[in-house]
Amino acid sequence: xxxxxxxxxxxEGLGTAFLLAAVVGSGIMAAKLSGGNGGLALLCNTLPTGxxxxxxxxxxxxxxxxxxxxxxxxxxxxxxxxxxxxxxxxIGAQIVGGIMGVWxxxxxxxxxxxxxxxxxxxxxxxxxxxxxxxFGLLLTILGCGARTPAAVPYAVGLYITAAYWFxxxxxFANPAVTIARSLSDTFAGIAPGGVIAFIGAQLIGMLAAVAxxxxxxxxxxxxxxx
Numbered sequence: 001x002x003x004x005x006x007x008x009x010x011x012e013g014l015g016t017a018f019l020l021a022a023v024v025g026s027g028i029m030a031a032k033l034s035g036g037n038g039g040l041a042l043l044c045n046t047l048p049t050g051x052x053x054x055x056x057x058x059x060x061x062x063x064x065x066x067x068x069x070x071x072x073x074x075x076x077x078x079x080x081x082x083x084x085x086x087x088x089x090x091i092g093a094q095i096v097g098g099i100m101g102v103w104x105x106x107x108x109x110x111x112x113x114x115x116x117x118x119x120x121x122x123x124x125x126x127x128x129x130x131x132x133x134x135f136g137l138l139l140t141i142l143g144c145g146a147r148t149p150a151a152v153p154y155a156v157g158l159y160i161t162a163a164y165w166f167x168x169x170x171x172f173a174n175p176a177v178t179i180a181r182s183l184s185d186t187f188a189g190i191a192p193g194g195v196i197a198f199i200g201a202q203l204i205g206m207l208a209a210v211a212x213x214x215x216x217x218x219x220x221x222x223x224x225x226x
């Protein structure tokens with residue numbers, strides 16, 4: 001039986017919460033254990049993030065599609081592969097779930113629940129990096145989804161693991177993640193002043209990926225986009 005909208009929304013919120021708990025929690029742990037070595041801390045933050053994404057998509061994909069990301073939901077709605085009446089509930093669940101995940105990480109490490117990040121992430125290089133990171137993430141999802149759907153969980157986890165290192169912004173690539181991370185003054189944080197520009201860059205990257213994917217993975221036998 002097809003999951004109800006309520007089940008799908010809960011799955012989206014839960015998945016995004018676990019994603020942010022992993023991102024922020026592993027960042028806190030990495031900062032504690034790395035002895036000031038920034039590269040080691042980033043590696044320790046990267047691996048759990050890629051791993052948890054794979055697990056969450058495998059676990060919750062059959063329920064909600066495992067978007068955990070507003071730009072993924074918007075992209076699929078633009079492609080008419082996702083019901084537009086579920087778009088706002090999904091985005092709301094992703095944002096609320098992300099914030100809950102950040103708070104859970106704070107509680108686990110006995111930190112103040114409410115925080116505002118002081119980590120400045122801004123400038124043309126960072127914005128371009130976010131557009132590139134999101135562009136690549138959406139191409140990974142749409143390309144694998146078109147030809148090898150079973151590979152999507154692994155491809156997404158591996159892509160984010162790699163993009164942490166080849167993008168100047170460490171690949172947020174997710175408006176819900178960006179908003180939630182602004183509420184954590186830890187290794188993974190972003191100052192609130194940088195949030196709007198990051199989200200704008202992510203939307204640009206998403207739109208570019210949707211446009212390219214419509215042409216790149218085309219069903220030539222029927223002449224229709226997949």
